[in-house]
Amino acid sequence: xxxQFAQTLKHLRLWGVVTHWEExxxxxxxxxxxxxxxxxxxLEEESSRHTENARRLRLLRAKxxxxxxxxxxxxxxxxxxxxxxxxxxxxxxxxMEKHHNFCFIGPTGVGxxxxxxxxxxxxxxxxxxxxxxxxxxxxxxLFHSIADHSExxxxxxxxxYDPLHIDELGYVExxxxxxxxxxxxxxxxxxxxxxxxxxxxxFSEWGSFLKNAHLTAALIDRLTENSYVINMSKCxxxxxxxxxxxxx
Numbered sequence: 001x002x003x004q005f006a007q008t009l010k011h012l013r014l015w016g017v018v019t020h021w022e023e024x025x026x027x028x029x030x031x032x033x034x035x036x037x038x039x040x041x042x043l044e045e046e047s048s049r050h051t052e053n054a055r056r057l058r059l060l061r062a063k064x065x066x067x068x069x070x071x072x073x074x075x076x077x078x079x080x081x082x083x084x085x086x087x088x089x090x091x092x093x094x095x096m097e098k099h100h101n102f103c104f105i106g107p108t109g110v111g112x113x114x115x116x117x118x119x120x121x122x123x124x125x126x127x128x129x130x131x132x133x134x135x136x137x138x139x140x141x142l143f144h145s146i147a148d149h150s151e152x153x154x155x156x157x158x159x160x161y162d163p164l165h166i167d168e169l170g171y172v173e174x175x176x177x178x179x180x181x182x183x184x185x186x187x188x189x190x191x192x193x194x195x196x197x198x199x200x201x202x203f204s205e206w207g208s209f210l211k212n213a214h215l216t217a218a219l220i221d222r223l224t225e226n227s228y229v230i231n232m233s234k235c236x237x238x239x240x241x242x243x244x245x246x247x248x
Contacts, residue, residue, distance in 0.1 A: 014046055016045060016046045016049040055124070055125055058128075058129055059124055061129075061131070062121075062124055062129075062130050062131050063131065063132050063133070064120065064165075065132065066114075067117070067121060068113075068114040068115075068117040068118050068121070069118050069121060069122075070086075070087070070090050070115075070119075070122070073111065073114055073115060073118065077236070077238055078110070078111060078235050078236065080234045080235050081111070081232065081235055086115065089228060090118070090119065090122065093126070095163075095194050096123050096126075096128060096162070096163065096194055099162075099191055099193055099226065100194060100226055100228060101194060101195045101197070101223055101224075101227030101228070102116060102119060102195075102196045102197065102227060102228050102230065103197050103198075103199070103224065103227055103229045103230065104196075104198045104199070104230045104232060105198075105199055105200075105201075105202055105203070105229065105230065105232060105233065106200070106230075106231065106233050106235055107200060107233070107235075107237070109237035109239045110235035110236065110237060110238060111232070111235065111238050112198040112199075112232060113167055113198050115230070116165050116167070116196040116197075116198050117132065117165065119165075120132060120163055120165045120196060123162070123163050123194070128162050128163065129160070129161060129162065130161055130162065130163045130164065130165065131158070131161040131164055132165045132167065133164070133165070133166060133167070134167050135166050135167060135168050135170070135171060136168070136172045138158070138182070139172055139174060139182065141154055142154060142155075142178055142181040142182060143175065143177070143181075145181075146177055146181075151181060155181065155184060155188070158185055159185065159188055159189060159192075159193070162194055163194035163195060163196055164189070164193065164194075164195050165195075165196040165197075166195065166196070166198075167198050168198060168199070168200070169197050170200060170208075170209050171209075172209065173211070174209060174210060174211065176211070176212065179210050179211065179212050179215055180215070182219075183215050183219055186219055186222060187218075187222060190225075190226070191226055195223070197223065203224075206219070206220060
């Protein structure tokens with residue numbers, strides 16, 4: 001391949017053709033089919049590479065600490081979990097099109113994060129741009145945005161994710177300004193984007209860290225009005241199974 005042609009392929013971002021050029025030349029010389037069929041084969045392979053690279057990049061940018069998938073969740077060790085219902089919601093995939101929320105509520109180690117991550121990864125692998133974030137990190141980012149007046153940019157970034165997985169909600173206490181910004185984010189995502197939340201605290205305990213009865217009630221109302229609440233309070237700890245996989 002001459003350098004000028006190589007530069008043309010790179011300009012068109014046909015990296016697969018550049019990498020596999022010699023292979024394609026040899027294949028073309030041996031092929032007994034039509035030129036159109038051969039060209040279609042090359043372009044279809046390049047399209048598949050672009051799709052796979054885009055999928056990997058979306059997963060990387062989602063910053064998911066542990067890539068749990070529904071197929072690997074140990075349902076057999078969680079008899080109090082409604083497996084049939086969860087799989088029905090997962091397989092139907094309506095939570096993205098209808099912008100449903102998920103709230104996984106239960107004690108540490110029962111599999112909340114693992115299940116929420118499975119829904120997040122499914123959406124990403126189907127072409128959506130999603131993100132995982134710890135609640136404490138999100139709150140800190142919102143708080144620091146006030147100092148440099150970048151609230152609109154930070155909110156805009158988190159509003160763009162579909163879905164957004166907010167993990168371990170309730171581990172940190174919040175200042176009034178943080179509560180206000182978090183409520184604004186949830187309010188603007190309401191019925192527009194899918195949000196996945198995990199928390200060790202039941203809804204009746206959210207006031208302990210939000211410290212604003214009015215906004216707490218309004219937030220819970222929005223989160224539950226168009227959502228699936230997965231109550232895992234009676235589930236058992238899976239720590240021995242999930243050890244080394246992060247918070248469950």
